[in-house]
Amino acid sequence: MAARGGKQSRSGAGLSGRKGADEQEEEEQPLQAVLVADSFNRRFFPVTKDQPRALLPLGNVAMIDYTLEFLTSTGVQETFVFCCWMASEIKEHLLSSKWCRQSSPNTVHIITSEQYRSLGDVLRDVDAKSLLRSDFVLIYGDVVSNIDISSALHAHRHRRKMDKNISVMTMIFKESSPGHKSRCEEDDVIVAMDSKSQRILHYQKTQGLKRLQFPMNIFHNGSDEFEIRHDLLDCHISICSPQVAELFTDNFDYQSRNDFVRGMLVNEEILGNQIHMHVTKDGYGVRVSNLLMYDSVSSDLVRRWVYPLTPEANFIDQKGLSCTYSRHNVYRGSGVSLGHGSQMEENVLIGSDTNIGANCYICNSVIGNNCTIGDNVTLDHAYIWNNVHIASNVMISQSLVCDKAEIKEWVKLNKQCVLAYNVVIGPNMSLPEGTVVSMHHPDEEEEEDDDEFMSDDAAVGHSKDKAKLKGVLTLSSKKRLKSCLQFYC
Numbered sequence: 001m002a003a004r005g006g007k008q009s010r011s012g013a014g015l016s017g018r019k020g021a022d023e024q025e026e027e028e029q030p031l032q033a034v035l036v037a038d039s040f041n042r043r044f045f046p047v048t049k050d051q052p053r054a055l056l057p058l059g060n061v062a063m064i065d066y067t068l069e070f071l072t073s074t075g076v077q078e079t080f081v082f083c084c085w086m087a088s089e090i091k092e093h094l095l096s097s098k099w100c101r102q103s104s105p106n107t108v109h110i111i112t113s114e115q116y117r118s119l120g121d122v123l124r125d126v127d128a129k130s131l132l133r134s135d136f137v138l139i140y141g142d143v144v145s146n147i148d149i150s151s152a153l154h155a156h157r158h159r160r161k162m163d164k165n166i167s168v169m170t171m172i173f174k175e176s177s178p179g180h181k182s183r184c185e186e187d188d189v190i191v192a193m194d195s196k197s198q199r200i201l202h203y204q205k206t207q208g209l210k211r212l213q214f215p216m217n218i219f220h221n222g223s224d225e226f227e228i229r230h231d232l233l234d235c236h237i238s239i240c241s242p243q244v245a246e247l248f249t250d251n252f253d254y255q256s257r258n259d260f261v262r263g264m265l266v267n268e269e270i271l272g273n274q275i276h277m278h279v280t281k282d283g284y285g286v287r288v289s290n291l292l293m294y295d296s297v298s299s300d301l302v303r304r305w306v307y308p309l310t311p312e313a314n315f316i317d318q319k320g321l322s323c324t325y326s327r328h329n330v331y332r333g334s335g336v337s338l339g340h341g342s343q344m345e346e347n348v349l350i351g352s353d354t355n356i357g358a359n360c361y362i363c364n365s366v367i368g369n370n371c372t373i374g375d376n377v378t379l380d381h382a383y384i385w386n387n388v389h390i391a392s393n394v395m396i397s398q399s400l401v402c403d404k405a406e407i408k409e410w411v412k413l414n415k416q417c418v419l420a421y422n423v424v425i426g427p428n429m430s431l432p433e434g435t436v437v438s439m440h441h442p443d444e445e446e447e448e449d450d451d452e453f454m455s456d457d458a459a460v461g462h463s464k465d466k467a468k469l470k471g472v473l474t475l476s477s478k479k480r481l482k483s484c485l486q487f488y489c
Contacts, residue, residue, distance in 0.1 A: 030077035147283035235285030
């Protein structure tokens with residue numbers, strides 16, 4: 001087995017003597033990526049009890065397909081997909097997709113393990129298996145982006161060449177004003193940076209903080225000019241050197257990327273490693289980290305902010321998913337039937353073979369494939385997945401309905417409701433705002449596991465109620481509503 005020269009970087013700034021042929025060899029290596037198809041938290045629970053987050057439909061396309069399309073368009077030629085929760089479903093999806101065809105320019109390797117509990121575990125396994133030969137892109141399987149990172153990749157490689165490999169990571173940020181809907185409150189950050197070198201001096205999340213503290217060393221680091229910025233959206237896309245996986249191996253307390261960034265900044269003078277950033281004004285890059293962001297990204301997709309990743313593009317090249325595009329951002333799949341007097345106002349996506357009854361009103365909504373919708377149904381900011389049956393005289397507002405759910409006549413879903421898989425509700429009932437209905441009971445054992453898997457998420461609280469339904473009804477507490485089920489600020 002060939003020796004891994006990168007190991008020498010663990011005690012300092014990296015390999016200083018490898019130049020010439022080695023640098024040329026690194027440039028010629030195919031660009032690799034590590035895609036983590038697990039979030040290691042339960043923000044989408046109980047929806048993710050039946051389907052992993054990476055496979056949840058976003059604009060009727062699985063989230064992981066957007067991530068792989070981004071990587072492929074970026075020039076990634078080899079992607080390692082790491083799966084833990086419901087790994088067999090993710091593997092089956094990928095093996096039947098265009099990503100695993102011989103003609104794919106991006107070779108996808110699927111690695112599964114039930115032992116992964118964090119990003120740190122994944123990267124330690126990457127190091128143990130010696131999978132990486134050069135710089136790589138680190139990304140989660142729920143990132144939607146069309147950002148061109150070629151300039152960031154070039155700058156990262158140039159820094160490593162000129163500064164003897166001391167730059168171990170380049171984080172991608174998008175300029176975005178505070179309060180913009182594409183910014184998730186729990187991911188808001190303050191970043192202090194060297195204006196000339198783009199080196200990150202301080203990185204801090206702001207959620208729950210009433211005051212900010214900056215270490216004094218950032219004011220005495222030798223920089224002629226530095227900036228403190230709060231107008232940045234963290235795209236959760238990182239360009240990493242192979243040393244990153246090694247550093248996770250050497251530091252078992254690193255569980256997340258935030259742990260890594262914090263550790264590198266605190267120990268920069270000792271280890272000599274630096275983290276840089278690349279800020280773009282153009283493009284789109286958002287992680288679908290909770291239902292608030294699910295709504296935001298779905299809306300942006302339908303409104304074509306993620307071009308060329310548009311609903312009619314069928315970029316996953318899957319038969320039966322083509323649709324037509326018309327004005328006011330209305331998309332209709334093949335085999336769609338629309339009843340007399342029904343109106344699709346604007347920003348509507350309807351999947352293939354879906355039947356809609358008479359006198360329905362639909363706006364700002366996404367409807368999946370093979371759905372049946374009765375007469376006099378109103379859908380406003382509704383997300384209806386596949387094989388859903390909705391009877392007549394139903395009203396759904398700012399809510400999510402998962403696969404194979406059934407809603408009987410005269411049911412009203414108020415704002416921020418979630419119907420999980422296979423749920424049956426009605427007839428003649430109104431669900432209060434923030435109601436979650438699931439076939440899975442939120443037992444005590446699962447609740448005790450929350451802290452292990454939710455990390456920076458809010459705590460989960462549940463109360464129980466009875467209603468005319470088939471499933472378990474959970475009225476979410478205010479804290480859970482804020483962190484998981486809130487669709488709008």
